[in-house]
Amino acid sequence: MVNENGVLYTIEGVAAGVLMITTAYLVVSTTVMFTPGDSHIIDMQLEQLGNDVLASMDTPIRYGDPSPLELYITDNDSSGFSNHFLLYANTAAQPGFGRIKFNSTVYYRKDADVGSYHFSDSGDIMTGREHMVNVNRRVFVKDYTNPPPPGPDDRPQSVLLEVTLWRD
Amino acid sequence: MWIEKFHYWVFHHTDDSGQLSIDFVVGLSIFMIAFIIVSTMSAGLLVGLQSKTIDYDAVAYRTGVILAEDPGEIDETVGVAYIAPDRYAWDLIYPDYYPAYHEANMMRMGLAMPRYYYDIPSQIVMSHKTEQFFDPSKYERDFYKDKIIFGDYPYNYYITITPLDGGQSKSVGDPVPQKQQTGYIKRVVMVKHPANVTLNVFDTTGLANGEMTVSFNFYNLSSRTPGFMVYPSLERSIINLTNFSTPTTITSVKACSPTCEDTQPTTPTIWIKKPNGEVWRAYQISPLGMALSVENGTLIEVDPGYLSKRYFPNLGPVDKIDVKMVFSDPTLGGEKDFSYVQEVSFNESFHQPNLTAAVLEAWVW
Incomplete structure (x- = not known):
């Protein structure tokens, strides 16, 4: 039986993945940026x-x-x-x-x-x-x-x- | 019980409520991307604010290094003519002599001793350079910016030197703002002061007939370790005359290398000073036909830069310049040396003041 359920979960998974990666990037990059510069x-x-x-x-x-x-x-x-x-x-x-x-x-x-x-x-x-x-x-x-x-x-x-x- | 119902709902529902979550995910993603971009940019904004003081500190550091470790530099030629006694000697070009070139040819104003020898300690600065640098009448405010601060941004500065032997501190620049971030550097330097010799003017040989010659032998003077050497070309040299028994006058002061010439009518030249350091009269006594009375403690001071190749082109092959004084009293005179060893039995001595420590500070904003 074919329906759109699987498509739905894949997109959610991909979106969650993107979110996690960008969040991690954000956290890492802001930590470096905010190091007291002087x-x-x-x-x-x-x-x-x-x-x-x-x-x-x-x-x-x-x-x-x-x-x-x-x-x-x-x-x-x-x-x-x-x-x-x-x-x-x-x-x-x-x-x-x-x-x-x-x-x-x-x-x-x-x-x-x-x-x-x-x-x-x-x-x-x-x-x-x-x-x-x-x-x-x-x-x-x-x-x-x-x-x-x-x-x-x-x-x-x-x-x-x-x-x-x-x-x- | 409810778990099976939940599973059934998750895996077997066929209504379109799932479509909503795709919209939600897309919307959230767009929001998150926008949020990420904005927060990344705001982080960069803060870094921009920070880097300004970093820049001030870096500029202050650079200025501190130039002042404490660099002898400075000058473009020594104008056309084909040499105007400088030395390529590092920005301090030895006198405005009286080359008014137009003296400032234009200057590249950097460092206070350190020139590095002719590898073992000159890096933090030794010369006293006449600090006097000249901190002389408020000497240079314009913006001139310092061009020669020690550098940079296209119009930095403000405040530079001060505080002697640790109790002397008066000196400064150039504007007052340091209290409510603004400034760059700061502090350096500790040792100041080298000019040496002097005390000479007995009485003629023991009976042959001098009032003529006294003081030889600056450059080769003999180069025998000490570089930090304590006398550099007759670069520093002020002071001759202290003693043992005048009767009032007498000095009728001429000439510099000989090897032929004797009148000293220059403008700085750099040779000065005659009273024992308290007050200028009695400078240079060129004989052309004016006037004699100056002298006394115990009269000082003969040679300006920095005068006993150099610039004014005495034979220096180098000859390695010697004589300063010749003539007194009206024929029982005075003799052949003397400006050297490290003097005749103690005649009450003659060589004296080099101790190096003194000073704190050099620079603020830039």
């Missing part, structure tokens, strides 16, 4: 600032001197580093800019192992919910006589200073 710009600004601050601190201010950054690591002077870093990072011509927090770690190689120690921070507890950016710089340390135990060997070496920074 969060990576904020990351970029923070990363640029962090790299600039470390580069400036790693520049000797007088001919023949070690850089301030090298001295802070040599002397394990975490408060000196913190003050210097926050001064550079938080100085701004207008209020509302600045308020940067940070935490930093030094990585070094000792024989075949890579070790690390906590170096300095801004005194803030990281909750893990901050929007953080990592910057790092290889610092050449000539005279490592006072490393925190069980720190690196006493030899001229490059250590990796990693700074995690975020805005308040």
Whole structure:
């Protein structure tokens, strides 16, 4: 027996299929479209600032001197580093800019192992919910006589200073 | 019970109520398609709004890079004549000398040190460039847009530098609007200041007869690491004269490479300044036939760009320019060097100020 019932169900099935696919497309495409467009710009600004601050601190201010950054690591002077870093990072011509927090770690190689120690921070507890950016710089340390135990060997070496920074 | 009835109704009904559901499906499909198109477009609309601040941030970033990392650039020739001492030296073309070309030939105004050596730290800027850049009397508002902002869109800008050694901050541009999205970038730079030598004017040899020569030996000055080198062609050089025992006058200042010439009547040239930095008189003392009295702490300042190939074409093969001063007192004088090592027993010294940190910020909207 032939009637139009089958035709009816096929069209409904096809229509439902089209609807589902277009709905899925709509959901996926709008999700991509609505991603906050400039969060990576904020990351970029923070990363640029962090790299600039470390580069400036790693520049000797007088001919023949070690850089301030090298001295802070040599002397394990975490408060000196913190003050210097926050001064550079938080100085701004207008209020509302600045308020940067940070935490930093030094990585070094000792024989075949890579070790690390906590170096300095801004005194803030990281909750893990901050929007953080990592910057790092290889610092050449000539005279490592006072490393925190069980720190690196006493030899001229490059250590990796990693700074995690975020805005308040 | 009702299930069988339902099945029977679904599979065995023969009335035309099904036609309605086709209409419904078609209508719903058309509606959904229209809805999809509209919502897709509205999503795009929002992206368009967002991208404007993204653009501002990108422009601000570009400006920050040009200021902090780029020495700038100038079109160094007009026709076949070289007007620039150096291709990066937008700051060394003086309006007194080339009024028409000085701005027209400028391409970018960067503050960084020229990259002659691979190990010049990227964030070192030169103090005379920042002074010139932030001098409100120097350039028009729109001129900055052409040389550091770029783009067809008429961006507004505010650029400021805040020294971290307690100095006065400087800025160019319009006040930053509070109720509008702006692009922003902050860079940290180190500022390199001009070096000076303190020289003892007393003649220990007894042969100088009032003539004092200060040699700028370019080869010897290139011995330091690039970040701390003295660049006599590119920077200001300062000579601090001491040990005048009796009041005396200076009767001539000439530059010799190798023949001695009067200094230029316009900038760039050599200045004579009082110990407090006040300009006593500039250039060309001898043609005017006037002598200037000098005292302990009198400064001889050479403008950036003056001791260069542009004004002394023999520089290069010769590698040396002498600044020759003549005093009226014949017991003064001698052969001196503008060099890193000075005669400490004569109370002579070389002094290079420490690099100072500064925060450079740019807003664009």
